[in-house]
Amino acid sequence: MMSAARRSKSYYEPARWYDLRDFSQLGDVPFFLEMASKCGPDVLECASGTGRIAIPLAQAGYHVVGLDRDEAMLRRCREKWRAAQAQARGTLRIVKADMTDFRLRRRFDLAFVAFNTFLTLARLEDREKMIRCVRRHLKPQGRLIIDVFQPSLPALASDQPERLDFEIEDPQTGCMVRRYSRARRDMSTQQLEMTFEYRWIDPEGQRHSEATTFPMCVIFPIEMRMLLEYNGFEVERVLGSHDGSPFEKNSPLMIVIARRSNRSVRRSA
Template structure:
């Protein structure tokens, strides 16, 4: 299980377009659904907070206590009205039970594909079904390869982004290694490496 214990506080430093350009998509569907939203795998609130700022009530579920702690800290910087629109629960996406229904349920940013064990996707979809109104909308995003993944997927370390944190001057550089692939089950095993260099040049590395 990847709980982001070492890197939750670094997650929001990623400012690439890929982590921004889907927000308007979810805004459009929030407007169409016209009711409370359930976001599964809400993480640090990349989608949660913009929706709450726009006036939507949203419930977030995530497995990682560290990601939720980061989200709660960010909410503390928001106006009271925004904070009141957000409910958060720590739970596995294959087991959560909230005892209410939602007209819009979303699993953004490929999180559904973290379910790599045989029965996990079915269990998650059962949970989704039990929380969705009869006319509700369910949106799940997924990475679709152009072909069956083979050994060519395995690649050496490459750089994703670099960010210098204001005030502290800390430099964060994230890279990735496409470590190995299970060909039979089409499951990939990447690693994300965060190189943290302080203003005096001392460096630490965290791996997820």
């Protein structure tokens, strides 16, 4: 049968398949629950998506605002929250907004951006805008956590050919859906052009695909520290894993925990 291909309207990943993946091996939900217990009850998640982390936080008793700009992700989050909120001990407010430019009439003990989403801010000015916007919404001594992968120079030396990432079953159709990824790298700008493509065969035998392409930046440890310190934060700790392991040269992740500083923010040139 002929194939049907289309571009996804989602910025990052199609919402209808995002929650079908098994994220339990990441360990990030227990990590952010622990961090919230140390920081305070008011929590902001930037790029909260379908509520994978925001909803467990609200269920555990925290007062959470989750913001995202992808309407399909937000719609899925609202559906999940309606089903969960009766048993929740906290609250969740779901906001459609860009994490580089939002205005909320409250301040938070903890703000975070998880699962590499900070890296989708490919332009330096957008990364600075996001950090400064979050800073304005934090209480004195409030924390910001940025959770990204640690770049590997050998892996960044050439383009990533297409590879199969995983396969999942679509419960609505019973079809097996496979996600493939590929990346084009430009180290002169420290940017990647990522493509995620979902492919499946429907019950009539027709092949389908849905792809989304988006930019990602590459940030090295010293750059991350400077980015935060120039924009009103003091880095307290850097972890290499959600299990609390210290950051080392071979750590898979770079989880930066920064405290809102009282120093004046550097002015842009």
